[in-house]
Amino acid sequence: MPTNSSAYFKRLLLNGAAFFLSAFFVASSWAQNADIPPESSDEPSLFPEDFPADGEEINNKWHSNLNELGLTGSLRSGFWSSNRLSDNNNSIGVGSLWLKYDQRFSGGLSAFVEGYAEHQGFLDSDYDISRIKEGYAHLRKGDWDIRAGKQIIAWGRTDRLNPTDNLTPRDFTLLSPEIDEDRFGVNAIKLSKVFGMYSSLTVAWIPEFEHHTTADIKLADFSFSKTKTNDSQYAIKFDQSGGDIDWSVSYMSGRDLGYDLAITGSSGGTVLVNQNYNKVETFGADLATIVGSNRYAIEMAYTRTEDNAGTNYLVKNPFLFTVVGIEHDFGNNLSAIVQGFHNHVMNYQDPRNISDSTERFVYSLSATGNGQLEQDSFGLSGRVGKKWMNETLEGELAGSMLFTGHGYSVRPKLTYAISDSLKATAGYEFYGGASDTVLGARRKNKAFFSEIRYFF
């Protein structure tokens, strides 16, 4: 039930939009069934609705009927020598079923749903989870696009480190060899207007904030809790994709996807700490271009917080986060990316100078997690990728290093496509360096992982 009239109003609006699109969806399906041409006759469809969906080879398979209905998926079985919860659980078996529904209808309407059910088995305990990652309807009319429902909105042109990507959360506890699968959608309405071939203006409204999923903090004598907020967020972006340079400028007003720690009191010798997701505004820009065999990208964002003066340790300070990267294509399916990043904290005050030892500990912990322990943090990230045997075998070595505090991570991974339906992956995640760095603090998450995926 909605907790107040504002939340009720927001849900009403979102549900109204979803209802409108759903009604359109049903009407379109009916129209399609009534033999009305799927697209206006003056333009061909970009999506081959009349294409024999699965071809001769696939029609013989058990999942042909599912595929014809727009359903695809994968069955996954994996092993992880550690989870991502920074605890002592190890030797974890993971089995999951992922399903995706992707269907296009007449009149520029489409629907997409993706979700999964997973079972994790520890030596002494079990854990089940099922989630919808995305579920939305999309309507394309002329120069306009509208997408309503649970959706991932991914912004930014640098590689994996994206200062402007602040709208949809990630689940940092997800056990998947593919890092980018940790993105999860939020209920949102996204409206885009296209100008010419290359430019677009996008406005996104997220009625209910959802934060990153991170490991619970477990420390003796401390009790941590999360404060749920229902605030809405909105964002706007002007994007140019085409011509010599791809670029965008963006603005977001909403809540921080990561938390700040705040001591709220004590109870029976236990210090009570809240994980707060405070209000932020982010002004961002990115750019990417190709020169010869190199791709250059830069992305930066200035984030204004509720502590612009930098005097309140309970709230992170405003900061400017910049990532500059170069990708070189060596040919023979070998490429490498190197990125440098810098975080500058405005009005910086060192939490390690707080006189009270408990406050000093908690606010230093908070600053470590937010990369604000130092006024200026520098680091490098990189990735080398290589494909062999007509892209049957793929190797990747990714890593990052913080010059401030010397935290680092290394992640080698190999993927072999046994067939079109079967893929095997194995790799290792290694974290090291000082424990008061974001990467060094994850030492307990060092893990060997392997997974087999069966696609259907």
Next chain:
Amino acid sequence: MKYSMKQISIKTCLTAGLVIIFSSAQLGFAITPEEIMEKNFIVNKVTDSTSQTTMILTNKAGKERVRKTFGTTKLQKGTFDNMRMTRFLEPTDVKGMVSLLIEHSKDEDDIWLYLPSLKKVRRLVSSNKKDSFVGTDFSYGDVIGHKVKEWNHTILKEEDVDGFMCYVIESTPINKTIAKNTGYSKRVSWIQKDTFVARKAMMYDEAGSLYKEMQFLNLELVEPEKNKWYAREFRARNVQTGHSTVIKVDELKVNVGVKDSYFTTRYMESQ
């Protein structure tokens, strides 16, 4: 004796022209190899098209992988530079992946790739033409077409291929960069004399060894008024690894009024 740059250029051009004319005349051809390759380069450049293809990739042991795609092409106004969009339909792990290629005859091409797992369109380096096109035995350069001016061409002889008389043209890169970017030190093409369509080709690696053999089958005249032909089946075999690829064009529609707006990153993201 000292010459100005202009004098050297004029002398070089005259000498090169004489060599071309002499070579063609000596072999008795009324057309230069450059003209043949120029005509071949544009013979399949239709006004616009939509197509559905099946790619069958077979390794040395005979194990097959199958990819299905849906694609559109359109010539940019007043040029023979194509825009190409390719959307992957199968198998499941690449379904939804979309590539967009905008050719520039006088500059590097633009390539973008949409990966559903990233939910983002990403601009790619395009100078490297030798990498495999989505795991097939065709390189990006083979798919786009090798720019005629980047190669030196010679007519070797005339030869019959499946009952069609062909010019046999040897093409070598004009410099090391082209050789490095395409991965070829030499290409030999069999170009049908009356239509200028390629019937087969052989590619040699940078070390000069035979690398790939290609065949272009089931050729159709798809735009008669412009003499545009299209192969409905493409075959390539890497003779060094034994891996082979067959691309079958299951459906092809030409000159159907494809709009420019389809070749945009917006359409790539339409999952």
